[in-house]
Amino acid sequence: MKAVHFGAGNIGRGFIGYLLSKSGYEVTFVDISDFLVNAINEYKKYTVITLSTSENKEKIEGVKAVHLHEMAGLEAVVKEADLITTSIGANNLKSTGGLLKTLLEKRFETNKKELDIIACENALMATDILKDGILEGASDELKANLDKYVGFPNSAVDRIVPNVDIEKELPIDVAVEDFYEWDIEKNKVKVNGNVNGAEYVDNLGPYLERKLFLLNGAHATTAYLGDLKGYKYIHEAIQDEAIKNVIVGFHAEAVKALSEKHKIDIEALTAYSKKLIGRFENTYLKDEVFRVGRDPIRKLSGNDRLITPLRLCYELNIERENILTGIAAGLLFDYAEDEKSQEVQSNIKANGIKKAVADITSLDIDSPLVDAIVSKYEEVKTSFTK
Structure with a gap:
């Protein structure tokens, strides 16, 4: 073959x-x-x-x-x-x-x-x-x-x-x-x-969304919050109590949404979640925050790892504060060597945060989700610092 x-x-x-x-x-x-x-x-x-x-x-x-x-x-x-x-x-x-x-x-x-x-x-x-x-x-x-x-x-x-x-x-x-x-x-x-x-x-759908939400979404969130707090590696960032609390919360929100949508056993999803956090903690990988966080334009787009679970939680009326934190941190990812992160920062500077959020995420500018992201952006900007 x-x-x-x-x-x-x-x-x-x-x-x-x-x-x-x-x-x-x-x-x-x-x-x-x-x-x-x-x-x-x-x-x-x-x-x-x-x-x-x-x-x-x-x-x-x-x-x-x-x-x-x-x-x-x-x-x-x-x-x-x-x-x-x-x-x-x-x-x-x-x-x-x-x-x-x-x-x-x-x-x-x-x-x-x-x-x-x-x-x-x-x-x-x-x-x-x-x-x-x-x-x-x-x-x-x-x-x-x-x-x-x-x-x-x-x-x-x-x-x-x-x-x-x-x-x-x-x-x-x-x-x-x-x-x-x-x-x-x-x-x-x-x-x-x-x-x-x-x-x-x-049926591949549940596997795709489980991976996109719980691995990719939480991984990116770890990277963005880790960058805000000055960490170089993912395993360092996930050991930070404030960051780990957000990731555990992110998983809890996404797990509930996935369980409701796909009728997946919530205990099985929770076990998968715990395994993922153990993978993030693997010190042997020396996985850099920059590698995981780069290209935030793609990672914050409407059909990717952060906005998709946000929309699902909103549709199901499920708590989403930690997912919003990940999105806000992605909007704050300001890495000089990453062209796409600089495009995000330029968009925010030129158009203001609300218009930039709508542009990047493809959410309607009048959506309550845009307002929620903007509010969380202002909160994360001051609460997660080096």
Whole structure:
């Protein structure tokens, strides 16, 4: 079985590529980085270092790479692929879909073998976004071939892969936490139903929202509050009593909302919550606050990890003060090296906090949620300080 994975970064190598290789796939990475492509093709292997109470090292061998702009190479690997996956960032899915449209047209000229395409991103129903990019402007013939031969399962992915500074044998070795989860929509899979370490589920929605709210939302909140109080690492921030109280409260609000919406056992969600906080406390990861908090424009957008649980709590009339605290802290994230955080600060300065909140979150400016965010912003600005 042959897999093509778009995105040779830490998640690509340390999570998706890792599981696919261990499942017996011949893995080809696609990336825009000359360094990554050249290094993968030079070494043809790398080590995944699992960071827990002790280090565990696993060799991943037989990998190769193609540059994103090398069309002949891309056509060759996509033509033979049984599985195409991505970890490129949700913002890049539409453009990658346009590229895949061209590559799949070439494939179907000579190869009608079934395959699956799965986007592995921190976004709700990311594969659907990628599929929309492929379908945009597609011919009727391509649409028919996609319907017949291609599975488009959505998935939920969960593994923390920090930019930790550890000794590496090769420059493309990657460090990861010891926990991972990859949930895939079972009923949309064509041929890739046996990836070791993946769980195939009938209803993905609860898994996506559980992960987006309890991991991504609380993780970002830890980073934003940690930055306000001057911490460098997530494990330092979560040890701060004031921050930990917010995260525990955030989880309690989100757990209640998820339980009501999806009819999930609240004890099971609470157990998952406690496990997540333990992951945040992992000192071996040395996961930087900046890495987790960067790009607040995306993380504060209307369909992402903070505004989505806020809206759900509002709709269900559930307490949401701690989620509001996370959003307010995100609006205060002012990191000179992060272009997106500077865009947030410029928007606030130019338009005022209320208009900026509406712009960034896509909430109606007259929504009571906007007023609640503005109020919490003023409170957090003075209550969480270094």
